[in-house]
Amino acid sequence: MLRSKTRWDWTEICSETWKELQKQLHISALTSKILQRRGYTSAGEAERFIHTDLSFMHDPFKLDGMTKAVERIKRAVENKEKILIFGDYDADGVSSTTIMIMLLKQLNADFGWYIPNRFTEGYGPNIPAFQTAKEEGASLVITVDTGIAAVTEIQAARDMGLDVIITDHHEPPPELPEAYCIINPKKPGCDYPFKELAGAGVALKVAHAVLGYFPEDMLDIFTIGTISDLVPLLDENRAMVKQGLKALASTQRPGLQALKQISGIDSDQIEEDHVGFSMGPRINAAGRMESADPAVHLLMSETIGEAKEWAAVIDALNKKRQQVVNEMTKEAVEEVESNYPPDENKVIVVGKEGWNPGVIGIAASRLAEKYYRPVIVLAIDKEKNEAKGSARSIEGFDMYKNLSKNRDLLPHFGGHPMAAGLTMKPDDMNELQRRLCEQAETEVDSDIFIPLTKIDVPVELHEVSISALEELRELAPFGVGNPKPVFMIRDTEIASSRKIGSDKNHLKLELTSEASTLDCIGFRLGHIYDNITEHAAAHVVGELSINEWNGFRKPQLFLKDMSVQHWQLFDKRKERQHLKEWLNQLPDEKTAVCIFQEETYKELEPSLSHKQVCSSFTPSHHTNDVPYVVLADMPVSLTDLQEQLSSFHCVERVYAFFKDRHELYFKPVPTREDFKWYYAFLRKRESFDVGKYGEELAKRKGWLTDSISFMTDVFFELDFVTMNNGVVTVNKSPEKKDLRESSHYQKHIEKSRTEQELLYSTYNDLKAGLTPYIHGADFKHDLKEKVGNGL
Known part of the structure; x- marks a missing residue:
């Protein structure tokens, strides 16, 4: 038996539904099951999801405030007003800024762009930046991916005579800024049909509305921001990212070509993981470590030479970021283990002076993954008496909602149910942790603190094939809202298992069921090897893919968890x-x-x-x-x-x-004929010195010496003979008895049988x-x- 390490969350699906989808759409069982699990139960719905394209786009003017924003931007362009684009320093903010730059360049507008420094200015619009813009002649400010919570700052801008158009996608606070207009699909009263645009998506909608046509040439930039910001890849996000990945694959933009090259991406086909794990982190690294400006310069580069220089800058920053994150995470783990053991704390809040505020979000993610607890990591600035924090949550604990109950401790915060950013006083950290732990104890189910694995569907081993997995890719792009499918295969036999890797910390299995086999790789799961046996019937959970090596292609499963249901x-x-x-x-x-x-x-x-x-x-x-x-x-x-x-x-x-x-197994047990011959031999001799002549007799008969001793002991126990100093003497008139009446004989036979069976x-x-x-x-x-x- 092997117990799984996580809760497995899954429900059976109706076999009639997926089989009907399979029949009508001529698709594999794998694809039809996933479509049903994702809620597409009719052939029409499923067909539309598979073949999502740009015809699914919503009218940008359905965004509340869009008409007013377009009118103001066009008036500023016509009147040669100076416009300031005010962005954010993460990958979504950089992408949003770049999209707005491309729009205003196309309009021949007089504009500039500005992204605050995370370390000296912090998150969001700030009054000194607005003062500088005003002094330099700006009359219109367009925020991208930021501004929805900047009540005081926007009021100051108004007092300066600046019009501010806020374009944002973050959760609106109870009090909204009094901006010229606000474009945010989540804004109260906004009837836009899709609420999950990233900042880059909102910026793209503005560009669409201003230009009067959809700017497909901006989709490559949009895709970087949208995937990096972890918004749901559904509805029009899915349509645009799907097209945007194709645009990234064939892009002629020098900055993106250099970014792909330095990210080690030489594939003709760009997938969401290339963006999420290679391109996006490098864009993010600029703003995390220093200034986000190099990332914007990279994306806006006009020559490949210029682009390569900027790519080298952000790649170096990314390597530095990785080193800093590793060191910070190690220190944070030590802090947790020493002062906030997870068994006693359902929410973890840790902070330290000297931690880089640019990477605390990554450290928070690592701690949340390691301990499966909601986590807040704070970088403390003693001189400013300020702690900047980044929060990451787990399924079932709404971080934004729970932080909202503690606004008295949080001068600035914003975010989503799963992540948030905040600023507070260092002296309030312990109080915040106490309150959040109390909320977690009283307001949420304790089961949510057990790691969770969400399973889409159980499948049979014979349903896994190259053609089925190729077809499954049609459901991409995968991400939030449409995650990579996680499958469960039940009662599959472990045909073989071994540890692999230089440190033997990975696990390789071969699974089999009837005539089907499947390779299975468990990264960092090598410890399971000592807890399973070959031929065991296991339930396995993981992601399916196609392994291509040396010209061969075969299905494989990336193992997430497993269990064995029997002893x-x-x-x-x-x-x-x-x-x-x-x-x-x-x-x-x-x-x-x-x-x-x-x-x-x-x-x-x-x-x-x-x-x-x-x-x-x-x-x-x-x-x-x-x-x-x-x-x-x-x-x-x-x-x-x-x-x-x-x-x-x-x-x-x-x-x-x-x-x-x-x-005894390899020692022949004397047969009844052996006993009969030996007893006849003793009767004929009347007495026999076993100690002196037993070995010689054994050799003559081809027996073991132990056999002579064994038969002698049995005869003695049955009172057939007497023994004195190794000399055996036959009793003249012994009572007739069966060999089985000898306990010595019985134990010997039983031991031999036990050895044979065990x-x-x-x-x-x-x-x-x-x-x-x-x-x-x-x-x-x-x-x-x-x-x-x-x-």
């Missing part, structure tokens, strides 16, 4: 010499050691530590619910073994060593023989409930 036999009979080493590895509190021979106990006693020991010659105080049972040596009989094993109630694993010092049987025969004695946890009975709620 497992770990056959260690060939490793009996390593028994002590294994005992030292097994956890004391989970392990009981069954010992049948006193010699074995004396030898193992130093290695038994605090493990429970079960034997007939030592006091046995073991509890009956220990999950791991070690069969250290050979029992005298199968009955002895049965009595020991049957005393345990919830056996998950049996480690069979069966160490023995007196093996020591020299095949793996399958041994497991079948032990199964009647095992009282395992009733995992099969409640499989549905266990898998659905975490094993």
Whole structure:
């Protein structure tokens, strides 16, 4: 048995529905199941989702405030007013800024752009920047990906005589700024049909409305911002990103060509992971480490030479960012382990002076992943008496909602249910943590703090094929709202397993079911190897892909989690010499050691530590619910073994060593004919000195000397002979008795049979023989409930 590490969240789907989709659309079972899981239950809905294109775009003028914004921008262009684009320093903000620059360049506007420095100015619009803009002659400010919470700053801009158009996508606070107009699909009263645009999406909508046509040439930039900002890739986001990935693949934009090259992307096909894990992080690195300006310069580069220079700058910043994040995460982990153990704190709030505020979000994400707790990481500035924080949450804990209840401690904050940014006083950190922990304790289900794996659908091994996986890619781009499908394969046999990698920290499995096989890779799951046995029936969960190597293509599964639903036999009979080493590895509190021979106990006693020991010659105080049972040596009989094993109630694993010092299996057991001949020999001789002549007799008959001793002991026990100093004398008139009346004979035969069944049987025969004695946890009975709620 192997328990999964996470809660498995899944529900069965209606087989009639997916089979009908499969039939009508001529698609694979994999694709039809995923479509149904994503809510597309009719052929028409499914067809539209698969073939989403730019015809799905919504009218930009449905965004409240758009008409007013377009009129003001056009008036500013006509009147040669100076316009300031005010952006944000993350990848979405950089992309939004770039889109607005491209728009205003196309309009031949008089404009400039500005992105605040994260370290000296902080997040969002600020009054000094507006004062500078006013002094330089600006009359109109357009914010992109920021501004929705800047009540004080926007009022100051108005007082200066600046008109401010806010374009943003973040959650609106209770009080909105009194800007010239606000374009935000989440704004109260806005009837725009799709609420999940990123900042780049809102900027693109403005460009569409101003130009009067959809600017497809901006989709490559839009795609970087949208994927990087982790907004749902549904509806028109899906349509635009799908087209934008194609645009990125064939882009002639020097900045993007240089960015792809330095990111190591030489594929003709750009996928969402290329953006999310390679291109986006490099754009983000500029604003995280210094200023976001180099990222904008890169995207706006007009020559490949200029672009390569800027690409080298942001790549160096990205490498520096990686180093800083690793160091900060290590320090944050030490802080958590020392002062905020996750078992006692359902929300983690940590901060330190000197931490880089540009990468605290990444550190927060790593801590949230490691501890599966909502996390806030803060960089403390003692001189300013200020702590800048980044929050990351887990499914079921709405970070924005919970922070909103603590506005008295948070002069500035904003974000989403899963992430937020905030500013506060360092002295209030402990109070914020206390309140959030109290909210987590009283207002949310405790189960949410158990790591969760969301499973889309169970599939059969035979349904996994190259053609099915190629077809599945039609459901891309994958991301928030349309995640990469996670599949569960039930009751598949582990045909083989091994550790791989230079540090042997990865796991490779071959799964089989009937005539189908599937390779399985578990990165950083090498530890599972010692907890599973080949031939075990397992449930596995992971993402399916196509592995291409050396010209061959085959399906594979990237393992996320797995479980084995029955007791497992770990056959260690060939490793009996390593028994002590294994005992030292097994956890004391989970392990009981069954010992049948006193010699074995004396030898193992130093290695038994605090493990429970079960034997007939030592006091046995073991509890009956220990999950791991070690069969250290050979029992005298199968009955002895049965009595020991049957005393345990919830056996998950049996480690069979069966160490023995007196093996009989390869020693022939004397037959009845052997006994008959030997007895006739003794009657004829009347007396025989076994000590002196036994070995010679054994050689003459082709027996072992032990056989002579054994038969002699049996005859003595049955009172057929007497013994004196090694001399055997036949009794003249013994009572007629059967050999089976000798306990010595019976024990010898039973030991031989026990050895044959336990020591020299095949793996399958041994497991079948032990199964009647095992009282395992009733995992099969409640499989549905266990898998659905975490094993």
